[in-house]
Amino acid sequence: MDHKQQVGVQSHVEQMGSVADSSMLDLDDECLDSPGTEAGKTQIPISGQQLPFSDGFPVGGNKMIRNGFYGSIKTVVFSNKLNLLMPFGPLAILVHKLTASNGWVFFLSLLGITPLAERLGYATEQLAFFTGPTVGGLLNATFGNATEMIISIYALKSGMTRVVQLSLLGSILSNMLLVLGCAFFCGGLVHNRKEQVFNKATAVVNSGLLLMAVMGLLFPAVLHYTHTERQVGKSELALSRFSSCIMLVAYAAYLFFQLRSQNDLYSPIDEEGSHHGEGSDNDEDEAPEISKWESVIWLTILTAWISILSDYLVDTIQGASEAWDLSIAFISVILLPIIGNAAEHASAIMFAMKDKLDISLGVAIGSSTQISMFGIPFCVVIGWMMGREMDLNFQLFETATLFITVIVVAFFLQEGTSNYFKGLMLILCYLIVAASFFAHEDPTTTDQSKQPKT
Amino acid sequence: MNYKGQIGVTSLVEMGSLDGAMHDLVDECLYSSEMDAQKTQPILSNQRVLLSGLPVGGYKMTRNGVYKSIKTVVFSNKLNLLMPFGPLAIMVHKMSTSNSWVFFLSLLGITPLAERLGYATEQLAFYTGPTVGGLLNATFGNATELIISIYALKSGMTRVVQLSLLGSILSNMLLVLGCAFFCGGLVHYGKEQVFSKATAVVNSGLLLMAVMGLLFPAVLHYTHTERQVGKSELSLSRFSSCVMLLAYAAYLVFQLKSQNDNYVPVGEEGSHNGENDDDDEDEAPEISKWESIIWLAIMTAWISILSDYLVDTIEGASEAWDVPIAFISVILLPIIGNAAEHASAIMFAMKDKLDISLGVAIGSSTQISMFGIPFCVVIGWVMGKEMDLNFQLFETATLFITVIVVAFFLQEGTSNYFKGLMLILCYLIVSASFFVHEDPSAVGQSKIPKT
Numbered sequence: 001m002d003h004k005q006q007v008g009v010q011s012h013v014e015q016m017g018s019v020a021d022s023s024m025l026d027l028d029d030e031c032l033d034s035p036g037t038e039a040g041k042t043q044i045p046i047s048g049q050q051l052p053f054s055d056g057f058p059v060g061g062n063k064m065i066r067n068g069f070y071g072s073i074k075t076v077v078f079s080n081k082l083n084l085l086m087p088f089g090p091l092a093i094l095v096h097k098l099t100a101s102n103g104w105v106f107f108l109s110l111l112g113i114t115p116l117a118e119r120l121g122y123a124t125e126q127l128a129f130f131t132g133p134t135v136g137g138l139l140n141a142t143f144g145n146a147t148e149m150i151i152s153i154y155a156l157k158s159g160m161t162r163v164v165q166l167s168l169l170g171s172i173l174s175n176m177l178l179v180l181g182c183a184f185f186c187g188g189l190v191h192n193r194k195e196q197v198f199n200k201a202t203a204v205v206n207s208g209l210l211l212m213a214v215m216g217l218l219f220p221a222v223l224h225y226t227h228t229e230r231q232v233g234k235s236e237l238a239l240s241r242f243s244s245c246i247m248l249v250a251y252a253a254y255l256f257f258q259l260r261s262q263n264d265l266y267s268p269i270d271e272e273g274s275h276h277g278e279g280s281d282n283d284e285d286e287a288p289e290i291s292k293w294e295s296v297i298w299l300t301i302l303t304a305w306i307s308i309l310s311d312y313l314v315d316t317i318q319g320a321s322e323a324w325d326l327s328i329a330f331i332s333v334i335l336l337p338i339i340g341n342a343a344e345h346a347s348a349i350m351f352a353m354k355d356k357l358d359i360s361l362g363v364a365i366g367s368s369t370q371i372s373m374f375g376i377p378f379c380v381v382i383g384w385m386m387g388r389e390m391d392l393n394f395q396l397f398e399t400a401t402l403f404i405t406v407i408v409v410a411f412f413l414q415e416g417t418s419n420y421f422k423g424l425m426l427i428l429c430y431l432i433v434a435a436s437f438f439a440h441e442d443p444t445t446t447d448q449s450k451q452p453k454t
Numbered sequence: 455m456n457y458k459g460q461i462g463v464t465s466l467v468e469m470g471s472l473d474g475a476m477h478d479l480v481d482e483c484l485y486s487s488e489m490d491a492q493k494t495q496p497i498l499s500n501q502r503v504l505l506s507g508l509p510v511g512g513y514k515m516t517r518n519g520v521y522k523s524i525k526t527v528v529f530s531n532k533l534n535l536l537m538p539f540g541p542l543a544i545m546v547h548k549m550s551t552s553n554s555w556v557f558f559l560s561l562l563g564i565t566p567l568a569e570r571l572g573y574a575t576e577q578l579a580f581y582t583g584p585t586v587g588g589l590l591n592a593t594f595g596n597a598t599e600l601i602i603s604i605y606a607l608k609s610g611m612t613r614v615v616q617l618s619l620l621g622s623i624l625s626n627m628l629l630v631l632g633c634a635f636f637c638g639g640l641v642h643y644g645k646e647q648v649f650s651k652a653t654a655v656v657n658s659g660l661l662l663m664a665v666m667g668l669l670f671p672a673v674l675h676y677t678h679t680e681r682q683v684g685k686s687e688l689s690l691s692r693f694s695s696c697v698m699l700l701a702y703a704a705y706l707v708f709q710l711k712s713q714n715d716n717y718v719p720v721g722e723e724g725s726h727n728g729e730n731d732d733d734d735e736d737e738a739p740e741i742s743k744w745e746s747i748i749w750l751a752i753m754t755a756w757i758s759i760l761s762d763y764l765v766d767t768i769e770g771a772s773e774a775w776d777v778p779i780a781f782i783s784v785i786l787l788p789i790i791g792n793a794a795e796h797a798s799a800i801m802f803a804m805k806d807k808l809d810i811s812l813g814v815a816i817g818s819s820t821q822i823s824m825f826g827i828p829f830c831v832v833i834g835w836v837m838g839k840e841m842d843l844n845f846q847l848f849e850t851a852t853l854f855i856t857v858i859v860v861a862f863f864l865q866e867g868t869s870n871y872f873k874g875l876m877l878i879l880c881y882l883i884v885s886a887s888f889f890v891h892e893d894p895s896a897v898g899q900s901k902i903p904k905t
Contacts, residue, residue, distance in 0.1 A: 327681065400673045404854075408662045411861060415655055421708040425659060428701050429666055435693045436670035439686035441679050 075289050076298050088112040089309050096312055102319020109313040110339050113306055117147040118343030120302045127295035129288035145371050147306055147340055152379050154310045161390040163332050168376050169398055170333035172368045176409045177430035179345050180364040185423025187352030198357040200416035206365045207410035213372035214406050216243045220393040240391035241384055244377030251373040329442035334434050397440060526740050527749050539563040540760050547763055553770020560764040561790050564757055568598040569794030571753040578746035580739035596822050598757055598791060603830050605761045612841040614783050619827050620849050621784035624884055626819040627860045630796050632877030634811040638803030639871025649808040651867035657816045658861035664823035665857050667694040671844040691842035692835055695828035702824040780893040785885045808869060848891060
């Protein structure tokens with residue numbers, strides 16, 4: 001350790017003498033539930049102490065990037081009210097070890113993931129400050145739905161390909177209808193006098209991509225349903241894998257197109273238009289709240305936590321379905337995305353009420369586009385590598401649902417304006433979709449879910 | 455009777471020439487003595503009208519005598535030449551067993567009554583102000599179809615209900631709109647007619663939402679993926695119907711509230727109608743408020759009676775003409791029943807008031823799809839009939855593609871004769887498809903042993 005580091009250590013040790021003890025005590029109070037947590041949290045102070053050694057140089061213009069261990073935890077963990085749900089994660093693990101109640105473990109893991117997903121998004125945004133707009137955009141584009149991807153990969157590992165399809169579909173539907181509808185509705189109610197406008201170009205491009213995704217999903221389903229494939233079972237899989245590669249290429253081209261035309265006609269989503277004139281300045285003056293390495297480390301920690309909880313989530317979904325007498329389809333398509341997406345939901349509504357409708361649209365529709373053009377094909381490719389037979393045949397009912405939903409939403413978006421009535425219509429459409437899935441018995445998951453009751 | 459009443463009676467008696475009018479009526483109504491009984495009713499009630507009617511400020515000529523009232527309501531429209539066909543249908547039904555003739559005559563008899571019902575509703579709307587007037591139009595605009603549907607529901611013919619409502623939507627969206635665009639485009643050949651894009655887009659959105667509501671029960675049933683066969687679709691349909699009714703109510707609220715803001719109501723839209731706005735506002739109601747209500751009641755009663763005969767004889771007509779019930783319900787019934795709306799839409803388009811045509815055509819479709827159909831499901835629920843939103847795959851697919859085509863045509867906000875021609879040709883394709891379509895569920899209902 002060189003001199004600077006030693007000084008760093010000493011100053012931190014001096015500063016954090018009381019801090020470490022009191023914050024450790026605070027942590028103990030917070031996490032009375034599981035000894036595992038203490039072990040987990042004791043890891044952090046050690047790595048927190050290492051932080052000042054490795055990144056000592058302030059990046060020009062950004063203030064306060066060197067947080068102490070306590071400062072870092074305070075910023076990341078305690079600053080958001082949603083994080084009150086954090087203890088539910090370890091609680092879920094505890095309940096799983098102590099009882100055999102799958103329903104409770106599922107519910108608690110779901111609640112535990114919600115704040116972690118939000119913090120993951122936060123850490124990604126913070127990291128994006130340091131990487132510049134290009135890589136930052138890529139980061140947001142990839143990690144924006146990391147939670148859904150992690151859950152899907154765990155489900156794929158367990159061989160539950162149907163759950164993967166249904167949960168990704170549910171994510172798309174809830175983003176397009178529920179989140180967007182609530183944003184339009186609340187924004188329209190708050191700004192009652194005028195019609196809110198948003199960037200038609202972006203909306204139209206996104207709608208086009210969604211329609212292309214529907215096309216990619218439609219053909220394997222129709223092929224299977226009309227029993228006209230050349231080799232039963234194999235053709236759809238091969239077609240799905242090929243289509244997935246094409247969709248990934250399309251998504252890459254979309255990112256490329258978006259990033260290049262940032263300087264030309266299209267303005268980036270969160271700096272659009274005169275409405276955001278003041279907002280842009282605020283965004284540019286917004287300093288990152290944690291340093292670059294802190295972001296990376298928190299990103300890793302949160303991803304690890306989400307993975308652990310996803311494991312429990314996927315394992316207990318069948319048990320929860322039996323315990324609550326709900327079909328797996330309903331849980332995967334409706335419940336999982338609503339609760340998992342709660343943070344995005346809240347932020348979209350908040351931006352709409354602040355009349356920054358383009359950001360809301362980016363959150364909602366951008367997320368849908370991302371999952372449909374990147375998430376789903378990526379899972380197919382991952383399944384291909386794992387040797388799982390994940391294909392794009394979502395069965396006729398789900399494909400028809402996606403088709404009509406994309407058409408309705410594309411239609412509503414094409415005008416470029418929004419009001420509370422459009423929002424209300426989208427929400428009511430979501431109610432109809434949710435009711436349909438409630439009444440829907442998925443033939444494939446019925447076989448998977450019929451385990452003998454223990 | 456008080457002093458005013460006595461004078462009223464005296465003045466009527468002085469109108470001795472009324473007897474001549476009565477003779478005229480009798481000459482017109484050689485067919486049935488029931489007509490005389492019916493027509494004497496209005497005379498009595500109109501006497502009461504004279505006693506109670508006070509002129510509403512600003513409107514002229516609201517106190518009609520009996521003769522004037524009947525003249526205004528009954529004789530002013532050429533379509534009413536078809537009116538005697540109603541009683542004729544009843545007579546034929548009593549005298550012979552020819553179901554197809556009764557069906558045809560009732561259909562012809564209903565047509566003028568439907569038109570007059572719309573007229574009475576408009577007249578009443580003058581007195582109630584724009585808000586309630588809009589609501590009136592929104593509810594009673596398709597009262598004829600609803601009355602026919604409710605009678606069909608009572609007879610347990612839920613498939614006929616579904617098909618006739620679907621046919622109404624299709625004919626309004628394709629045929630009426632297409633004819634309006636076509637004729638308007640031919641008359642105003644030089645330029646493209648424009649209409650309010652905002653209204654058209656909102657209506658298209660509502661139609662798409664209705665398609666969504668209809669799609670799920672059908673796909674659920676067709677993929678055999680419902681949780682409880684038979685029960686799930688019914689519960690889903692009932693839930694979706696409540697949601698759709700809620701959306702329609704929100705639409706009405708939104709439309710009425712934004713009347714003062716950005717959106718201008720359909721009948722007063724745009725610069726084309728600038729001159730005509732004044733005409734509309736100066737248009738006086740032609741009959742008094744109570745007369746409107748009474749005529750409304752009379753028309754509704756007549757339509758109900760004829761609907762009863764219509765629904766009873768549809769199966770017989772289907773056999774006699776060797777045409778499937780689906781075709782009769784989807785194509786024939788709406789075309790003839792909607793003749794008046796059809797004519798008025800074309801007329802307004804030729805006068806370059808395209809927004810009113812659009813309101814008649816697309817507004818009617820929206821009303822039936824978001825109000826009429828869910829309302830029938832709820833009424834069926836109340837009656838204990840199993841009416842659901844599963845219109846079977848063929849019909850649902852037809853509605854889906856039609857809504858998409860029409861929404862696409864409307865999104866530009868302009869019209870010309872070519873677009874109209876395309877819509878009419880689309881309707882021909884739809885009719886041909888239904889001509890060759892054998893409806894599996896209606897087949898079961900129509901096979902009654904020949905008497």
